[in-house]
Amino acid sequence: MVNLKQNVIEEETMTLDEVAVGSTCTVSKLGDTGEIRRRILDMGITEGAHVTVDKIAPLGDPIELTVRGYQLSLRKSDAASIVVQPA
Amino acid sequence: MSTTIALVGNPNSGKTTLFNQLTGNHQYVGNWPGVTVERKTGTLKWDKDVEIVDLPGIYSLTPYSSEEIIARDYLAAGSANVIVDIVDASNLERNLYLTTQLMEFGVPVVVALNQMDIVAKRGYQINSALLAEKLGLPVVEVSALRGDGIDDVMDAALKAAKDGKAPKAIPFSDDLEQLIKHLEYDLPENVPAHLRRFYAIKYLECDSKVIADIGEIGDLDTHVRAVEARFGDKADAVVANERYNFLTAFMPNVQVRPEGNKSATAKIDRVVLNRVLAIPIFVVIIAAIYYISISTVGTVATDWANDGVFGDGWYLDPVAIVNPDAGAQAAYDEAAEPYDEAQEAIANFLDAAAEKGVETDLVAANFLAEPPEDVVEALGEDFEADPESAGAQAALKEFESQASKAGVIAEYNVVDEEEAFETDYFVYMGAENEAKAQALADARNDEIASEGREGAAEAVIYQFDGEAVDEESGEAVPQGIQVAAPEDHSAYGLWVPGIPALIGGALEAVGCADWLYDLIMDGIVAGVGAVLGFVPQIMILFFLLAILEGCGYMARVTFILDRLFRRFGLSGKTFIPMIVGTGCGVPGVMASRTIESESARHLTIMTTTFMPCSAKLPIIALIATAVFGGVWWVGPTAYFMGIAAIVISGIILKKTKPFMGETAPYIMELPEYRLPRFVDLLRSMWERAWSFIKKAGTIILLATVVVWFLSGYGIYEGQFMWVGEDLMDYSFLAYFGNAFAWIFAPLGFANWQSASTVITGLIAKENVIGTMAVVFGGGELAWSGEFMQSLAIANGSAALVPVAAFSFMTFQLLCAPCFAAMGAIKREMGGFNKWFWAAIGWECGFAYVVSLIIFQLGKVFILGAFDIWTVVAIVLLALILFGLFRPAGKRSAAKLQVATAEE
Numbered sequence: 001m002v003n004l005k006q007n008v009i010e011e012e013t014m015t016l017d018e019v020a021v022g023s024t025c026t027v028s029k030l031g032d033t034g035e036i037r038r039r040i041l042d043m044g045i046t047e048g049a050h051v052t053v054d055k056i057a058p059l060g061d062p063i064e065l066t067v068r069g070y071q072l073s074l075r076k077s078d079a080a081s082i083v084v085q086p087a
Numbered sequence: 088m089s090t091t092i093a094l095v096g097n098p099n100s101g102k103t104t105l106f107n108q109l110t111g112n113h114q115y116v117g118n119w120p121g122v123t124v125e126r127k128t129g130t131l132k133w134d135k136d137v138e139i140v141d142l143p144g145i146y147s148l149t150p151y152s153s154e155e156i157i158a159r160d161y162l163a164a165g166s167a168n169v170i171v172d173i174v175d176a177s178n179l180e181r182n183l184y185l186t187t188q189l190m191e192f193g194v195p196v197v198v199a200l201n202q203m204d205i206v207a208k209r210g211y212q213i214n215s216a217l218l219a220e221k222l223g224l225p226v227v228e229v230s231a232l233r234g235d236g237i238d239d240v241m242d243a244a245l246k247a248a249k250d251g252k253a254p255k256a257i258p259f260s261d262d263l264e265q266l267i268k269h270l271e272y273d274l275p276e277n278v279p280a281h282l283r284r285f286y287a288i289k290y291l292e293c294d295s296k297v298i299a300d301i302g303e304i305g306d307l308d309t310h311v312r313a314v315e316a317r318f319g320d321k322a323d324a325v326v327a328n329e330r331y332n333f334l335t336a337f338m339p340n341v342q343v344r345p346e347g348n349k350s351a352t353a354k355i356d357r358v359v360l361n362r363v364l365a366i367p368i369f370v371v372i373i374a375a376i377y378y379i380s381i382s383t384v385g386t387v388a389t390d391w392a393n394d395g396v397f398g399d400g401w402y403l404d405p406v407a408i409v410n411p412d413a414g415a416q417a418a419y420d421e422a423a424e425p426y427d428e429a430q431e432a433i434a435n436f437l438d439a440a441a442e443k444g445v446e447t448d449l450v451a452a453n454f455l456a457e458p459p460e461d462v463v464e465a466l467g468e469d470f471e472a473d474p475e476s477a478g479a480q481a482a483l484k485e486f487e488s489q490a491s492k493a494g495v496i497a498e499y500n501v502v503d504e505e506e507a508f509e510t511d512y513f514v515y516m517g518a519e520n521e522a523k524a525q526a527l528a529d530a531r532n533d534e535i536a537s538e539g540r541e542g543a544a545e546a547v548i549y550q551f552d553g554e555a556v557d558e559e560s561g562e563a564v565p566q567g568i569q570v571a572a573p574e575d576h577s578a579y580g581l582w583v584p585g586i587p588a589l590i591g592g593a594l595e596a597v598g599c600a601d602w603l604y605d606l607i608m609d610g611i612v613a614g615v616g617a618v619l620g621f622v623p624q625i626m627i628l629f630f631l632l633a634i635l636e637g638c639g640y641m642a643r644v645t646f647i648l649d650r651l652f653r654r655f656g657l658s659g660k661t662f663i664p665m666i667v668g669t670g671c672g673v674p675g676v677m678a679s680r681t682i683e684s685e686s687a688r689h690l691t692i693m694t695t696t697f698m699p700c701s702a703k704l705p706i707i708a709l710i711a712t713a714v715f716g717g718v719w720w721v722g723p724t725a726y727f728m729g730i731a732a733i734v735i736s737g738i739i740l741k742k743t744k745p746f747m748g749e750t751a752p753y754i755m756e757l758p759e760y761r762l763p764r765f766v767d768l769l770r771s772m773w774e775r776a777w778s779f780i781k782k783a784g785t786i787i788l789l790a791t792v793v794v795w796f797l798s799g800y801g802i803y804e805g806q807f808m809w810v811g812e813d814l815m816d817y818s819f820l821a822y823f824g825n826a827f828a829w830i831f832a833p834l835g836f837a838n839w840q841s842a843s844t845v846i847t848g849l850i851a852k853e854n855v856i857g858t859m860a861v862v863f864g865g866g867e868l869a870w871s872g873e874f875m876q877s878l879a880i881a882n883g884s885a886a887l888v889p890v891a892a893f894s895f896m897t898f899q900l901l902c903a904p905c906f907a908a909m910g911a912i913k914r915e916m917g918g919f920n921k922w923f924w925a926a927i928g929w930e931c932g933f934a935y936v937v938s939l940i941i942f943q944l945g946k947v948f949i950l951g952a953f954d955i956w957t958v959v960a961i962v963l964l965a966l967i968l969f970g971l972f973r974p975a976g977k978r979s980a981a982k983l984q985v986a987t988a989e990e
Contacts, residue, residue: 030324037323039752041323041328044184047324048332057362057649057650058360058361058366059649060650064757068180068181069344071352071758072756075754078754
């Protein structure tokens with residue numbers, strides 16, 4: 001079962017920071033983001049959640065997302081550890 | 088029996104508004120996450136037996152930030168009889184995520200569905216009855232803002248507290264439930280029954296705080312690995328997933344959101360957070376705030392407060408607001424101007440005559456509005472000035488005949504700073520001296536013309552006693568002694584006397600003792616008045632900041648600036664403490680609590696007070712106007728220096744060992760824009776302004792009295808006595824100041840007066856100006872002049888005054904904050920530990936080094952003279968540059984190690 005799941009991830013190796021502005025994706029797994037991992041989970045970025053990338057900040061980072069009906073901003077470096085699938 | 092109700096909810100869900108409604112308290116409300124940073128307690132307005140505890144806003148119950156720890160510890164301690172969970176209905180799903188965790192404390196939970204008005208406005212539909220059924224909790228719809236449903240939520244809460252029925256925790260998947268049950272058995276016996284599930288879940292999540300609390304269970308590892316084996320993910324992700332899955336399962340039935348139409352917030356953000364426009368908009372907004380509050384409206388209000396309310400007085404005159412050139416004040420000024428001109432000419436002429444040996448005392452005492460004190464004293468107490476008296480007229484006649492015989496001509500110069508125009512006066516007496524004076528003036532005018540300064544300077548002659556003919560109108564204009572004093576202020580309009588005039592008059596009327604009069608007028612009224620004069624400016628600044636906070640823009644600012652701040656080891660959230668810090672360092676330091684990363688938080692606490700707080704504004708204003716003639720760049724420079732100090736400190740410190748490590752994380756909710764309520768804006772403005780006023784009434788009042796005593800009394804020729812202005816160099820304050828003054832020699836202000844302001848500034852920064860007013864003495868305009876003179880003497884050069892004054896200002900702005908802010912730093916650092924001393928030491932050291940560099944390099948620039956201190960300044964500057972540009976430490980290697988250890 002574990003192996004199966006990893007295979008799925010390897011097929012879709014897109015991470016949240018690579019998602020184009022304006023498009024929506026589905027979270028499939030959260031990688032190791034250190035101390036911020038727990039907060040990302042609490043904010044509703046969990047497996048199966050739909051996330052839309054709304055904006056990129058003027059200086060190129062962070063990004064603004066819509067998740068579970070509200071706006072959240074997150075750095076690209078943290079978004080890079082969130083594995084997603086195009087919805 | 089008393090009941091305790093804990094208010095819990097996500098940040099920005101409206102908890103504080105509800106708390107204010109319930110308790111009648113006036114807590115500060117903003118529209119950015121993290122306004123409430125410590126818990127507050129009040130009693131229910133209509134039932135004093137009910138205690139309400141407002142906990143900080145939290146997203147979850149992890150030990151992720153200090154607010155969450157405060158809330159969690161409070162709830163786990165079991166002191167609350169019921170939890171009222173404030174849920175932002177416009178952001179239902181994520182808010183309910185916290186609810187699912189609150190249900191695990193074994194304490195009754197009531198859900199207050201807040202912001203239903205916003206939900207209705209957006210066309211969402213929420214079925215609160217179905218929500219109550221799904222959660223198994225009472226759900227009450229409220230609008231804390233409008234006060235709807237407040238009674239209902241309290242009724243439900245009190246009923247739930249009375250029943251005392253713990254909610255049934257939400258069910259997880261069978262696999263997970265099995266693991267939790269299993270772990271519950273393994274927990275130590277001292278974990279109470281109703282908290283066993285909570286602790287078991289936290290254990291599975293490897294919650295460091297819980298593990299520390301009840302010790303490690305032997306086979307914890309087995310449990311954790313069991314979850315990972317079963318779900319292919321860590322327990323924290325599995326639990327979070329299942330909580331959200333529980334909610335998403337019924338969310339479509341509970342809530343219907345209309346699809347398609349973009350919210351107003353999205354539309355505003357399209358402009359405000361636009362990649363091109365965002366930064367210009369930000370700069371314009373911040374610049375506008377400071378321009379309005381400090382340069383324009385603020386200055387008018389401050390002038391009114393300083394020169395009117397805490398000066399001679401002011402006219403209640405609507406005309407002047409529309410047109411300052413008309414109205415009562417303008418009429419008075421027109422009448423008073425020739426008189427002031429005449430008085431100055433008389434005083435100068437008398438001085439010049441006295442130098443030629445002419446007797447002047449009686450004339451001075453009778454004809455000057457403010458005769459020299461020693462002259463009046465010499466004449467005895469019985470003397471009363473009366474220009475019309477026979478004695479005065481006789482003395483004048485005698486003086487005039489002698490002065491004209493001696494050919495006295497007084498020469499002096501008046502500079503009009505606003506018009507940038509210089510006038511040289513030649514005052515003469517008697518027709519036989521007119522030609523001589525005219526010749527002198529003509530010669531001076533030729534000189535002016537040869538220098539090409541015709542538009543900027545002029546030499547004129549003026550009679551001590553007589554009339555001149557106006558060239559334009561041909562009318563005779565009285566000059567000198569002939570000029571009548573203007574009528575009393577009240578003759579020109581509705582005159583409101585200033586507070587010093589009122590108090591002074593009242594004290595004289597009751598015939599109070601001289602020392603008490605001095606204490607009240609020169610100590611308290613002068614010192615406290617100098618501080619309170621800035622209240623209008625501060626109120627305007629706070630009002631504008633409250634708008635930014637209330638509407639939700641402040642959270643966007645962190646989004647815009649995060650990338651920039653990250654480079655300095657800080658988070659975009661650092662901007663909030665910085666902005667709050669421009670009002671007052673105490674809430675500024677406290678606002679740093681919303682920063683999750685410890686090292687970024689420590690760094691923010693250490694540097695927030697570099698921002699010029701409202702109490703430092705008077706220092707900036709003084710240096711800008713008195714020393715630099717009101718040039719525009721001093722104010723912005725002060726703010727720029729504050730920001731630069733934060734940035735430089737950030738870069739340097741980030742490369743040192745204690746701050747090395749992970750970059751501060753950043754994850755921030757961007758709240759919906761809201762139109763702030765006017766009453767909230769006023770409340771926020773008033774709260775902050777009031778704490779400033781309160782400080783003026785308490786600690787500053789005390790400090791001014793102490794300073795007045797220390798500066799007024801001293802030991803002179805072995806005797807404890809009143810030393811007053813003449814012997815102030817022998818005062819206690821001079822003694823203390825002298826003991827410290829040498830420290831400031833390399834900074835250019837080594838005199839006891841300046842040194843003593845540094846000391847009193849630690850009590851409160853407002854004291855700097857208050858103390859200067861006392862120690863330099865001599866009324867509003869005179870003391871800033873005395874200050875500059877003291878700098879010239881300290882450095883042995885008048886040319887160094889501007890750079891020494893600037894160094895003085897820099898040191899005052901950057902050095903350790905007042906005791907109140909130091910108290911906040913102590914609290915946030917967790918006591919008088921190494922972090923506290925590191926913060927104070929860094930601030931003082933940084934201030935000293937920067938001021939030294941400014942003064943010494945300025946000195947080289949102005950005087951062109953190198954000395955040992957120049958070398959010191961250059962070395963220090965080089966050290967700062969080295970700290971800025973040296974390569975960062977080996978952070979990546981350390982990180983790699985952690986990663987391999989985990990493998």
